[in-house]
Amino acid sequence: MGVYVHVPFCAQKCYYCDFHSVVVSDEEDFSEVAGNYLISLRQEALYYRSVWGESPLNTLFVGGGTPSLIPPKELAAFIVLLRETLPFVREPEISMEANPHSLTHEGAEQLSMAGVNRVSLGVQAFQDRLLEAIGRAHRSEQIGESVAALRQAGIENINLDLMFGLPGQSQRDWVETLELASALKPTHVSCYGLILEDETPLTRWVSEGLVDVPKDDEQAEMFETACRILKGDGYNHYEISNFCKPGWQCKHNLLYWHNKPFIGLGSGATGYIKGLRYKNAPDVQGYIESWGRGAPLYEGFNEVSLDQEMDETMMVGMRLLRGIDERAFRSRYQVGFSDLYREAIEDLLARGLVEYTEGRLRVTYQGLFLENQVSGAFLR
Ligand code: SF4
Structure with missing residues (x-):
């Protein structure tokens, strides 16, 4: 069983993204909001402490958004506090999502000292023109630098998130992305096909004929290519979109695929505790104000019947x-x-x-x- 923490802040909004995240424009404002947000997360964790009981927690996943935008010192202090607040096992898997543009060597060290032992890097592609076409904030040269910074900080368990079906992406680009990713020798690789979600700029541009994305059969070919190349490089294909070196499955995500309970913390987060699924409202300011009054701000929750489970x-x-x-x-x-x-x-x-x-x-x-x-x- 585990804990998911949602950090809904991003440097800019990727053109395909429909996740709950707020764009951070002003550094000073952000520092205040991030500080208040972390305090609210701690209050929410305390609230669930009594509801959850003593069942040991094996994993913590800090996702987003872009958690690496929060100053690492503050994030590290929060992780230490969270580990003291909730009944984690002695050496939990602690994963964090990071974007190559906002991960520094110093930051990686601080997070490592707080117990972060797995980092999932939002790489998506190794071609700058493709990263630009989907509105990512990083550039390809930052990917290898981030991996090196993580290793120097002692974090060996690294996932690279890759995407196929991007506008302007050829089969050759995809092969190059897979080969460059594999050459960095991560323990884990995730490959996701682009989904055109409603009300994103990319979906609008595609429907207006301004942008072309690979067709379904081309996407299927890209998926086959990923299976072939990654398996050839010694990765086990263990979940539809996920590949890992033997023994390096993501324990936290396995918990979802085994439909196990978890505590979800943060604006827009979902959780599943004692047969109840809840979803927090995706509203950062509302979340902070609500925890200021000591109460959750749900968008909804429902009891899961045995048949549904x-x-x-x-x-x-x-x-x-x-x-x-x-x-x-x-x-x-x-x-x-x-x-x-x-x-x-x-x-x-x-x-x-x-x-x-x-x-x-x-x-x-x-x-x-x-x-x-x-x-x-x-x-x-
Ligand atoms: S970094 Fe992730 S969460 Fe943030 S806008 Fe891009 S895809 Fe969405």
Whole structure:
């Protein structure tokens, strides 16, 4: 079980992004807002301390937004406080997302001393013209520098986030990105296809015909290329979008794919505690004011019924290439998934999208390309 902390601040808004994040324009204002935000996060952690109880927490993931925009000294102090507030195990996995443009050597050292032992770098591409086309704040030369700074600070567990299907991205660009990423020898690589989310500038430009993005079949070819190159370089493909060197899976994300409880902290964060899923309102100022009064600011929450929980366990579990173990499912829910989802499974088997071997149901190579259909089949 773990904790997710959302840090909703960014240097600029990437053209494809629909995450909750606020653009930081004025340094002085930001320093005050960031300080207040960290105080509110601490109050929220204290609030959940009693609700959560003593179940040990194995992971902490500080995501965003761009957590590396917060002055590292303050972020490091916050992480230390959080570890004292909530029942973390002695050596939790502590991941943090960072952008290459806002990660310094000094910052990496401070975070490492606070216990950060895994960093996920938002690389996306190694070609400056592509980074510009999607509105990223960093440039390619900063990627290697960031990796070196992390290693010097003793952080070996490094993920590189890459994206395919970008405007103007050729198959050759994508191969180059994969090869340059792999040459940096990260422990983990994530590859995400660009999604044109509603109401983003990029979606508008594409619909107005101003920008072209690779078609679905070209994106599928890019995904195949990623599987081939990364597997060839010794990475295990363990989740649809995720590859790692043996033994370096992201423990925090595994918790989501196993549908386990977690505490979510921060404006816009979601959490899942004792059968209740909640979503905080995506409103930084409202969040700070609300915790000033000692109360959460929810956008909504709902009780998850046992049926819903089982559906969710199947849907997220099928993202893992190892699939779902029938015996583990039975011991968790006192019923096998083969009985509950007989028709859905028979249909997926007939279409060649899943296979059932040695008591595990898992997605086939063909099913990887139609993951939405595989997951969707378990929603009753
Ligand atoms: S850095 Fe991440 S969260 Fe911030 S705008 Fe870009 S994609 Fe969105």
